[in-house]
Amino acid sequence: MQLGTRWSSGDEPPAAVPAALRAQIAAVDRLLPADQLAHQPTPRWTLTWLEGRPIAELDTGVIVSLDADGEAVVRKDDDTGIS
Template structure:
């Protein structure tokens, strides 16, 4: 696994975040409560594919087939 980068939800994703993930990241962030402190995303790469994990456990990942999926850390988004 290669560590990518971290950023705060609601901020522009860093350049290291593949654009294919941006729409789903924004959709997840839109569902966050504006009254709570903004959680942070962590971008990693597993088997060469990007996975963004929010501090809340929500994940946005690119599967081997090129599909962007939203899940939870307890799920396996790469199946």
């Protein structure tokens, strides 16, 4: 069994976050507009595991996961209710 974890956007991901996801997570963090974040709580990442694969989801609905080839991919969850 693998446990998930949470951390704030912009912080160093915990050791439990696989190296394969780290570069894309950092890229997403760099894209968050600083002026927007100044007026809202810092979004947090949640690492979970589905069928042995890591999935990191940001509170904003951005998801970083591994594809079938083990490459990190970034997508937006369109079912977040965030507009």
